[in-house]
Amino acid sequence: MKLEGTNTLPASVDTVWKTINDPDALRSCTPGLKELKATGPDTYQATLQIGIAAVKGTYAGTLSITDKRAPTHYKITLEGTGGAGFMKGEGSVDLEPQGSGTLLKWTGDLQVGGLIAGVGQRMLGGVGKMLIGQFFKCLEERLGGSA
Amino acid sequence: MSTRYTGARVTRNEDPALLCGRGLFVDDIHLPRLAHAAVLRSPHAHARIVRIDTRRARAARAVVAVLTHADLGDLGGPLPRLIPHPALVHHKTQQALASTTVRYVGEAVALIVAESRYAAEDALDLVDVEYAPLPAAVGLEDAVAPSAPLVHEDAGTNVCARYTQRVGDVERAFAGAPRRFRERLVMDRGTASPLETRGIVAAWDPRARLLEIWDSTQAPIPIRNGLAAMFGLPQTNVRVVAPDVGGGFGPKVMMFYPEEILVPLAAQRLGRPVKWIEDRREHFVATNQEREQIHDAEIALDGTGRILGVRTVFLYDAGAYCPYGLIVPIVAGTTLPGPYHVPNYHCEFTAVFTNKTPVSPYRGAGRPHGVFVMERLLDRAADGLGIDRAEIRRRNLIQPDEFPYDVGLIYQDNAPVQYDSGDYPRCLARAAEMIGYADWRAQQEAYRTAGRYLGLGVACYVEGTGIGPYEGCRVTVEPSGQVFAATGVGTQGQGHMTAFAQIVADHLGVTPRDVTVRTGDTAAFGWGTGTFASRAAVVAGTAASMAAAAVREKTRIVAATLLEARPDEIELADGKVFVRGVPSRALPLGEVAAAANPLRFAMPREWEGPGLEATRFFAPPRGTFSNGVHACIVEIDPETGMLSLHRYVIVHDCGRVLNPLIVEGQIHGGVAQGLGGAFWEKVVYDAQGQPLTTTFMDYLLPTAADLPSFEVGHEETPTPLNPLGVKGAGEAGVIPVGAAIAQAVEDALRPFRVHITEMPLSPSRVWELVAGTRRSA
Numbered sequence: 001m002k003l004e005g006t007n008t009l010p011a012s013v014d015t016v017w018k019t020i021n022d023p024d025a026l027r028s029c030t031p032g033l034k035e036l037k038a039t040g041p042d043t044y045q046a047t048l049q050i051g052i053a054a055v056k057g058t059y060a061g062t063l064s065i066t067d068k069r070a071p072t073h074y075k076i077t078l079e080g081t082g083g084a085g086f087m088k089g090e091g092s093v094d095l096e097p098q099g100s101g102t103l104l105k106w107t108g109d110l111q112v113g114g115l116i117a118g119v120g121q122r123m124l125g126g127v128g129k130m131l132i133g134q135f136f137k138c139l140e141e142r143l144g145g146s147a
Numbered sequence: 148m149s150t151r152y153t154g155a156r157v158t159r160n161e162d163p164a165l166l167c168g169r170g171l172f173v174d175d176i177h178l179p180r181l182a183h184a185a186v187l188r189s190p191h192a193h194a195r196i197v198r199i200d201t202r203r204a205r206a207a208r209a210v211v212a213v214l215t216h217a218d219l220g221d222l223g224g225p226l227p228r229l230i231p232h233p234a235l236v237h238h239k240t241q242q243a244l245a246s247t248t249v250r251y252v253g254e255a256v257a258l259i260v261a262e263s264r265y266a267a268e269d270a271l272d273l274v275d276v277e278y279a280p281l282p283a284a285v286g287l288e289d290a291v292a293p294s295a296p297l298v299h300e301d302a303g304t305n306v307c308a309r310y311t312q313r314v315g316d317v318e319r320a321f322a323g324a325p326r327r328f329r330e331r332l333v334m335d336r337g338t339a340s341p342l343e344t345r346g347i348v349a350a351w352d353p354r355a356r357l358l359e360i361w362d363s364t365q366a367p368i369p370i371r372n373g374l375a376a377m378f379g380l381p382q383t384n385v386r387v388v389a390p391d392v393g394g395g396f397g398p399k400v401m402m403f404y405p406e407e408i409l410v411p412l413a414a415q416r417l418g419r420p421v422k423w424i425e426d427r428r429e430h431f432v433a434t435n436q437e438r439e440q441i442h443d444a445e446i447a448l449d450g451t452g453r454i455l456g457v458r459t460v461f462l463y464d465a466g467a468y469c470p471y472g473l474i475v476p477i478v479a480g481t482t483l484p485g486p487y488h489v490p491n492y493h494c495e496f497t498a499v500f501t502n503k504t505p506v507s508p509y510r511g512a513g514r515p516h517g518v519f520v521m522e523r524l525l526d527r528a529a530d531g532l533g534i535d536r537a538e539i540r541r542r543n544l545i546q547p548d549e550f551p552y553d554v555g556l557i558y559q560d561n562a563p564v565q566y567d568s569g570d571y572p573r574c575l576a577r578a579a580e581m582i583g584y585a586d587w588r589a590q591q592e593a594y595r596t597a598g599r600y601l602g603l604g605v606a607c608y609v610e611g612t613g614i615g616p617y618e619g620c621r622v623t624v625e626p627s628g629q630v631f632a633a634t635g636v637g638t639q640g641q642g643h644m645t646a647f648a649q650i651v652a653d654h655l656g657v658t659p660r661d662v663t664v665r666t667g668d669t670a671a672f673g674w675g676t677g678t679f680a681s682r683a684a685v686v687a688g689t690a691a692s693m694a695a696a697a698v699r700e701k702t703r704i705v706a707a708t709l710l711e712a713r714p715d716e717i718e719l720a721d722g723k724v725f726v727r728g729v730p731s732r733a734l735p736l737g738e739v740a741a742a743a744n745p746l747r748f749a750m751p752r753e754w755e756g757p758g759l760e761a762t763r764f765f766a767p768p769r770g771t772f773s774n775g776v777h778a779c780i781v782e783i784d785p786e787t788g789m790l791s792l793h794r795y796v797i798v799h800d801c802g803r804v805l806n807p808l809i810v811e812g813q814i815h816g817g818v819a820q821g822l823g824g825a826f827w828e829k830v831v832y833d834a835q836g837q838p839l840t841t842t843f844m845d846y847l848l849p850t851a852a853d854l855p856s857f858e859v860g861h862e863e864t865p866t867p868l869n870p871l872g873v874k875g876a877g878e879a880g881v882i883p884v885g886a887a888i889a890q891a892v893e894d895a896l897r898p899f900r901v902h903i904t905e906m907p908l909s910p911s912r913v914w915e916l917v918a919g920t921r922r923s924a
Contacts, residue, residue: 088280111835
């Protein structure tokens with residue numbers, strides 16, 4: 001499933017870049033993130049708790065940031081497995097200045113399997129968009145934008 | 148034998164218990180110290196298993212056992228291969244638990260046994276399996292591409308078989324044909340969705356060395372034989388009971404499903420009974436499915452619409468494993484010519500592995516495909532030649548004086564496809580009359596004027612039924628006068644308890660209520676192959692008739708002495724045995740049974756054995772061919788694509804009808820399943836092989852509210868292949884439905900020039916087709 005979108009953030013490209021590379025910011029803004037432990041440079045062990053339709057599950061996996069071109073681009077890869085199946089996601093983030101703020105363009109390709117695919121697929125697009133929306137809204141707040 | 152009950156609308160012996168909730172299904176088996184199993188299944192369509200760590204699961208509360216492949220010992224190898232075929236080069240079967248590779252979502256990886264199902268399911272989450280995902284072969288056409296990921300690496304190809312059958316000289320027929328029409332026809336996946344999912348209970352008695360199994364299966368005897376071999380036990384030390392079974396439809400004739408080995412193994416290892424009941428989500432991935440085929444088909448005709456030749460080259464989706472061999476594609480290819488003269492025919496299929504749930508026969512078992520292809524070709528030819536659709540069929544039908552009619556093909560039972568009897572023109576004429584074919588165009592025109600889009604479809608089929616190798620029946624009259632008939636063919640709702648009772652009752656002069664039929668218990672009858680291919684009435688029904696006739700003869704011999712008459716003067720009626728013309732010289736049937744089992748003195752040699760009991764087997768030389776015609780009127784709302792069924796007419800000929808009530812029930816259920824497969828039901832996979840339809844929210848079954856009242860006409864052309872004259876009826880209802888619906892929808896949407904080449908349809912698909920023609924217009 002492919003998703004994409006843009007968000008305008010009230011801070012400079014450099015500030016936004018710092019924030020989206022800050023484990024603390026990732027930790028507090030990623031919905032359902034229970035644990036984020038650095039295991040190396042730009043690689044983390046993550047535990048996520050997400051409910052998609054009736055399928056609520058905890059997923060343990062890894063999150064890594066690659067293809068870094070500071071301060072405008074990175075790729076983010078997420079892999080998690082749990083009782084409700086597995087998810088594998090790949091996304092990219094691109095920043096460009098827009099007035100005094102920053103335009104953040106993101107794309108994501110999410111693949112799920114097991115119970116979430118079989119039962120939750122009809123909700124997946126909506127839930128995915130909602131979670132990503134929550135993430136950016138949180139970033140916006142952190143960067144001092146209006147809630 | 149009188150025919151008081153055979154052929155009558157006798158209400159079913161099994162229904163009072165079933166309707167009052169007193170049936171005995173596998174989940175109703177409760178045994179002391181029963182443990183409950185749950186299966187951990189692969190979430191990947193294709194992956195290597197890197198590591199399985201069961202430590203946390205083993206330590207979990209209430210868990211009593213965790214099995215992975217490493218625990219299976221000798222039972223870890225590939226499961227038995229059923230029905231080999233010379234063309235089947237790669238006859239792959241799965242392991243009871245996957246060892247190194249999983250090849251479809253739902254493949255069993257571990258079994259957990261716990262004090263409750265709840266605890267077992269919770270512990271599934273505690274098994275840590277590390278998978279290395281592999282690319283999956285999902286689409287049927289993609290899977291035969293040279294670059295496709297290999298489902299079985301060692302096979303070096305996803306093609307498990309190629310097979311060709313030919314009649315006449317197709318090349319010459321096509322080369323010289325005035326008219327030719329080509330179609331690419333696609334049929335997608337469906338699943339049988341029985342009310343009762345699979346389930347199994349196993350108990351091991353170490354003192355008696357007896358393994359007892361209750362299994363929701365269509366083939367208890369082969370299951371017993373296989374388990375005896377696998378567990379190293381004498382067949383008499385394994386008892387398999389298929390109690391009441393809530394629908395089988397083919398997938399339950401598959402053996403062995405992993406659980407059929409794992410649950411007995413767990414019971415034996417633990418020394419306590421174990422139960423596993425498949426839940427509905429599991430059923431959508433772990434019970435075999437069917438129906439995916441892609442045909443490139445062509446028909447050649449002369450200018451008057453007479454068929455000169457037909458050819459089809461098709462792909463058959465076997466799923467990840469092909470335990471059941473090539474039955475489905477062979478049935479599809481041999482059903483295709485149907486009731487028509489097809490002097491030249493070429494059928495060639497490629498059976499293909501994909502990373503999807505395995506395929507084995509599901510009600511129809513390839514017949515709906517063959518009929519869909521032939522009927523679509525005829526529709527196309529009719530339109531191309533400007534001939535009425537019913538008329539082009541009429542012109543090509545095999546005539547009643549042409550039987551036995553040799554089609555020139557080899558059927559699934561390895562015998563020639565030879566139609567034994569039938570009156571195809573009469574069936575078509577009757578269906579046309581019942582649906583009001585003659586007035587249809589005027590009616591349709593009137594609807595169109597009112598802005599409504601109605602269409603009529605009519606489709607014909609011939610169905611191979613009643614194949615061998617054999618079935619048997621033992622009929623016993625007890626001293627109480629109660630009659631028992633035991634046979635190996637289990638029942639999954641087909642009314643065996645009644646149909647067989649009717650046959651036996653007529654021979655012994657009792658009522659069907661006096662006859663208790665026992666099926667599906669290997670301890671009651673240990674010979675047989677199972678309930679499949681619309682064969683129970685034909686093969687086991689005939690065996691029941693033969694056994695009951697033998698008991699009647701024995702009754703006459705024994706009663707002749709008691710009543711001081713000659714055996715040929717003895718009659719049986721109303722539960723009594725009496726001298727013809729002297730009803731006062733009579734004995735209750737039970738008394739004769741008691742006399743046939745004396746405690747002392749010499750037993751007359753002509754009795755052959757004690758008691759009023761006989762066992763007989765029937766082995767038909769080949770299958771018998773039923774036939775029929777369906778006609779329907781549908782309405783399509785072009786704005787929404789929604790279909791409503793106005794009328795549905797079925798004329799069918801299954802030879803002599805044993806019980807019209809039961810046959811109609813079979814037809815109704817079959818048509819409902821056929822309509823589901825034509826318009827609502829579709830198993831959908833995503834590009835990675837993830838099944839997306841694993842609930843009834845996404846996999847749509849038709850309900851009573853979606854279906855019209857069915858109008859059934861029986862024609863009876865007895866078969867010469869068995870003494871009862873019966874042919875099979877179990878699958879008939881489902882077979883031509885897709886073809887009839889496709890034609891009706893196309894007819895309804897004629898103003899939009901919609902061309903239907905796929906099954907199933909759906910409201911959105913019909914809407915797309917209409918929108919597509921609007922765009923291109």
